[in-house]
Amino acid sequence: MTFSYDTFTTRNIGFVTPEEQATLRAAQVFVCGTGGMGGACVFALARMGVGRLILADIDEFETSNLNRQAFAFRDTIGQHKAEATRDLCLQINPDMEITVYRDDWPAHVQGATAASAIVVNGTDDLGASLLLYRTARAEHRAVIDAYASPLPSVYVTQPGDPMPEERLRYPTGETAWDALTQDQRDQAFFHEATHVILHSSSRHYIDLDLAGEVAAGKRSRMSFAPMVISTGMLMAYEVANGILGRTPGADYRGWFFNPHAARVEHPRSAITEALLRPIVTRFLRRMMA
Numbered sequence: 001m002t003f004s005y006d007t008f009t010t011r012n013i014g015f016v017t018p019e020e021q022a023t024l025r026a027a028q029v030f031v032c033g034t035g036g037m038g039g040a041c042v043f044a045l046a047r048m049g050v051g052r053l054i055l056a057d058i059d060e061f062e063t064s065n066l067n068r069q070a071f072a073f074r075d076t077i078g079q080h081k082a083e084a085t086r087d088l089c090l091q092i093n094p095d096m097e098i099t100v101y102r103d104d105w106p107a108h109v110q111g112a113t114a115a116s117a118i119v120v121n122g123t124d125d126l127g128a129s130l131l132l133y134r135t136a137r138a139e140h141r142a143v144i145d146a147y148a149s150p151l152p153s154v155y156v157t158q159p160g161d162p163m164p165e166e167r168l169r170y171p172t173g174e175t176a177w178d179a180l181t182q183d184q185r186d187q188a189f190f191h192e193a194t195h196v197i198l199h200s201s202s203r204h205y206i207d208l209d210l211a212g213e214v215a216a217g218k219r220s221r222m223s224f225a226p227m228v229i230s231t232g233m234l235m236a237y238e239v240a241n242g243i244l245g246r247t248p249g250a251d252y253r254g255w256f257f258n259p260h261a262a263r264v265e266h267p268r269s270a271i272t273e274a275l276l277r278p279i280v281t282r283f284l285r286r287m288m289a
Contacts, residue, residue, distance in 0.1 A: 003094050009049040020244050021049060027243045028052035028097075030116035032105065032132055034085045035059065035069050036223060037146055038122015040232020043070040045239060046089040052097040053089065054112045056105035057082040068225040070232070106131060106178075113139045118242045120235055121145040124221070126170075126185050131177040133163040144238045146231045147254065148192055148221065150202045150211075151265070154234035155254025156242070162252060168195055189215065190284065197280050199267045200256040212287035230257065 009021050016024065027050055031038050034057045045053065060080050065072035076084040086098040101108050113119055113135045121132050121143055129145075136143045140159045147153045157163060165172050170188040172180060193215060196202050203211075206222065213219045234250075234257070241248045256265040268276070 005049065005093070005095055008093060012049060016240075016244070023244060024049050024240070025051040027118075028054065028116045029118050029120060029239055029243075030054040030056075030112045031120040031122055032056045032109075032128065033122030033124070034071065034081045035061075035065060035122065036124075036228045037231045037235065038120060039070040039072075039081070039085060040229045041120055041122065041144075041235040041239065042085055042089065042232075044233055044236035046092045046096065048236065048240065049093065050239075050243075051095070053086075054099045054101070054116060055082040055085055056101040056108075056112070057085075058103040058105070064220075068223050068228040070229065109135050110139065113141050116141065118239050119143045120239065124148070126172070126188050127177045127180050130165060130172060130180075133157065133165070134177065137163065142242055144235050144242070145254075146235065147196050147256075148189070149196045149200060149256060150206045150222070150224075150227060151200055152227055152230035152234055152257045152259070153196075153200070153254055154231065154238055154250045155252055156238050156248045156250045157252045164192075167252065168192055186217070190288075193284055194277070194280055196256075197284065198273055198276055199253075200265045201258055201261070202256070205260055208287055212289075215284070215288045226259070230259070 005025065012021055029045060029050055031042050031053060034042055034055050042053065042055065060078055061072045061076045061084060063077060071085045071088050080102060082100045082102065086100050089096055089098060109131060119132060119136045119141050121129055123129055133143055137159050142159065143157045145155055145157065168191045170191055171184050172188060175184060210222060214221050238248055238250060253267045258265055
């Protein structure tokens, strides 16, 4: 079958103009982490007609990924995530140009960031995230990200905005991304979890005993397809906004979508946050214990 980009994207027109579709086709996006949220974002980017991608991942697909990851199938189990994602994207749009990096991606992060319009953080590793954000700031690129939350979320950090390690007060400011201690990782996770509980109703929709085991490092993080895929879609909307010069829907603090109650949850005021923080901190420490 002869492939036609114009036919492939014809039903996009109306959501975007023909000129905007051409802009999407010419754009390049760097997605680091192509499993859960990052993979769902890539799935949407490929189908919206983004012409060039740089994909990075260090892992292979495994059976436990089948419950939520867009490019995890029985026949991709054991395949490198970024490579399998590239191959399936080319089944959608064979005209795409896709560069793949494996565990060598840190050596290419500066070039990949500088060459891309937007950076998407799909990693679940603190060190990798710090490297992405610090590089993006140096290269004047925005980063689209989401919280480790049971509710879909999205935030957009522009080059002049406080990075998560600054905003959430991680104890990592003077440490190289690849020299983090386990204590620094644990504290950073605690700070992020505190933010999630402070500013969303996430705690009402998960098993708190199991969440405590996750926070204490006793089990893998819980993850659910509707939450993961919804988050990837929110990220993809922000990628489109960034490429097309539209006003972003989220800022560096972001927001949470509560599908259980059909509402968007924006961050609380600074005064309310200050009042609630001691309560939430005690709650989290009891849960982890």
